Amino acid sequence: MTTNQSPQPRDQSEERSSDADEYIQITNLRKTFSKGTIVACDDVDLDIGPEDFVVLLGPSGCGKTTTLRMIAGLETPDSGTITIDGREITDLKPKDRNLAYVFQNITLYPHKTVRKNIQFGLDMKTDLTNEAKQERVEHAADLLGLSDLLDRKPKALSGGQQQRVSLGRAMVMEPDAFLLDEPFSALDAKLRDQMRVEVKNFSANSKRRWFSSLTTKRKR
Numbered sequence: 001m002t003t004n005q006s007p008q009p010r011d012q013s014e015e016r017s018s019d020a021d022e023y024i025q026i027t028n029l030r031k032t033f034s035k036g037t038i039v040a041c042d043d044v045d046l047d048i049g050p051e052d053f054v055v056l057l058g059p060s061g062c063g064k065t066t067t068l069r070m071i072a073g074l075e076t077p078d079s080g081t082i083t084i085d086g087r088e089i090t091d092l093k094p095k096d097r098n099l100a101y102v103f104q105n106i107t108l109y110p111h112k113t114v115r116k117n118i119q120f121g122l123d124m125k126t127d128l129t130n131e132a133k134q135e136r137v138e139h140a141a142d143l144l145g146l147s148d149l150l151d152r153k154p155k156a157l158s159g160g161q162q163q164r165v166s167l168g169r170a171m172v173m174e175p176d177a178f179l180l181d182e183p184f185s186a187l188d189a190k191l192r193d194q195m196r197v198e199v200k201n202f203s204a205n206s207k208r209r210w211f212s213s214l215t216t217k218r219k220r
């Protein structure tokens with residue numbers, strides 16, 4: 001992905017001067033594969049304001065997923081830095097970044113209920129009581145319109161409902177930012193539009209940062 005395909009950063013002189021610690025900053029990020037023969041990301045710079053909702057838009061293969069995976073810590077950049085709230089996270093393990101990554105494909109546990117699927121990541125948190133975990137699950141379910149479905153298994157849900165469960169699982173972790181990799185690509189056009197509106201509304205209320213990727217039709 002080249003910088004001119006990236007979302008336009010806002011006026012940085014104006015934004016950074018108010019509170020530099022509030023920003024996610026990506027600087028000169030580069031990633032190659034196959035011994036440097038495939039350049040997935042080249043010199044990506046992004047400066048994200050608090051509560052921004054950023055969409056990485058570009059043709060298939062331009063490096064959107066790779067960028068998100070580097071932010072999540074699932075790929076190591078060849079060079080460049082990623083800073084969140086003034087803290088450089090480039091070399092941190094994924095679990096130490098407090099970010100939620102929602103994949104292109106829905107990955108729910110078929111044998112677990114919606115409640116257990118949403119709660120999955122929380123079960124590893126030892127600093128929360130069971131009551132606190134339940135509260136988070138029920139709050140997320142309420143926001144996502146899943147309250148009546150908590151006892152169902154994934155196969156008894158529509159595609160859109162399943163995708164909402166994926167989002168719920170990310171939400172209960174209360175991450176600093178959500179990384180959504182074309183999260184609605186598996187849904188039909190109508191559901192996709194509906195989910196986009198729902199996520200936009202939710203993000204407006206959640207006061208967290210959102211990155212999403214979207215593939216355009218044009219080939220690189």
Ligand SMILES: Nc1ncnc2c1ncn2[C@@H]1O[C@H](COP(=O)(O)OP(=O)(O)OP(=O)(O)O)[C@@H](O)[C@H]1O
Nearest residue numbers: 033034038040059060061062063064065066067215
């Ligand atoms: N693990 C890998 N090994 C080798 N090449 C890779 C790997 N991951 C990605 N690439 C290559 O890096 C480039 C960017 O891939 P990436 O998946 O980031 O693109 P994308 O913009 O997310 O594409 P899409 O919209 O199709 O999901 C592509 O040429 C891809 O083939």
